[in-house]
Amino acid sequence: MxxxxxxxxxxxxxxxxxxxxxxxxxxxxxxxxxxxxxxxxxxxxxxxxxxxxxxxxxxxxxxxxxxxxxxxxxxxxxxxxxxxxxxxxxxxxxxxxxxxxxxxxxxxxxxxxxxxxxxxxxxxxxxxxxxxxxxxxxxxxxxxxxxxxxxxxxxxSLFSMLHQMVGNPLAAADAPHAMSGRKEHSTFYHRLTNFFFYAFDVLVIRNYFNYRSKVVYE
Incomplete structure (x- = not known):
């Protein structure tokens, strides 16, 4: 059996x-x-x-x-x-x-x-x-x-578009942006620079690429 x-x-x-x-x-x-x-x-x-x-x-x-x-x-x-x-x-x-x-x-x-x-x-x-x-x-x-x-x-490195795609909360000041470079010890200046890179990414780059994506997809 x-x-x-x-x-x-x-x-x-x-x-x-x-x-x-x-x-x-x-x-x-x-x-x-x-x-x-x-x-x-x-x-x-x-x-x-x-x-x-x-x-x-x-x-x-x-x-x-x-x-x-x-x-x-x-x-x-x-x-x-x-x-x-x-x-x-x-x-x-x-x-x-x-x-x-x-x-x-x-x-x-x-x-x-x-x-x-x-x-x-x-x-x-x-x-x-x-x-x-x-x-x-x-x-x-x-x-x-x-x-x-x-x-x-x-x-x-990370882009805001990847965060959006996978539904990951965006830590704009902490997670190093692809364009801001990696720092072993982040200073206030580096964190501020990182924030502005993410802001430009979210407000300009993401919307621009999303628009171009929609044109191609349609």
Whole structure:
């Protein structure tokens, strides 16, 4: 009787153990933001999950259960990225905001409109979407399309948009903003500077990016 019970439990366990189909969406020009996400995807693939990774950067090795869809970057997006690199070197905050928005959203829109991704959306189904986030919150809309949960992955520091997305209370004076730098011992001046960075983030950057996200999503 005991052996039958063990056999039944074993059969149920085997039948209930199914690999998940996971889609990684990472349309970015940043190789450094892609590497940790590829590492996570490789681990999941090695554990038997069916992984599809969408990115401009290819993984230079063969991994079982790991499929790549390499994005073709248009000449316009490459031009935007060159312009973005230039304004970054000039330390021009307003220029960085304008050009970064154009760069990120053009590439994101190209990704959603590409033949490969449209075919993926029309013919396949996934159990989980992992979005390589860099203010491109509109990509989370893919989870609604596939009717599955989503995970947002960001290897940088905190932005108010991330706090808003996950419903985390915003500690504007305490949590270091991405643009204010990290300090081992925060002085009053640093905490005040951090607060103003968050204020600009909430009042200007978040609303601007939310507007651009809505345009792309619609």
């Amino acid at each position: 005991k052996s039958k019970a063990v056999a039944i439990v074993l059969i149920i366990s085997i039948l209930s153990c199914e690999a998940s189909r996971i889609l990684f969406m990472n349309p970015t020009f940043s190789k450094s933001h892609t590497i940790p996400l590829q590492a996570l995807a490789k681990i999941l693939a090695s554990r038997g999950h069916d992984v599809t990774f969408v990115s401009p950067f290819k993984l230079n090795e063969n991994v079982q259960n790991y499929r790549e869809i390499q994005l073709e970057v248009s000449a316009e997006s490459l031009k935007n990225f060159d312009e973005f690199s230039k304004v970054m070197s000039e330390s021009n905050p307003l220029g960085v905001l304008t050009v970064a928005t154009k760069t990120i959203f053009n590439l994101g829109n190209e990704t959603l409109q590409s033949t490969a991704i449209r075919h993926l959306m029309d013919t396949e189904q996934f159990d989980l979407i992992v979005v390589g986030w860099f203010t491109n919150s509109f990509l989370v809309g893919l989870a609604d399309h596939f009717k599955c949960p989503s995970v947002v992955f960001f290897s940088g």
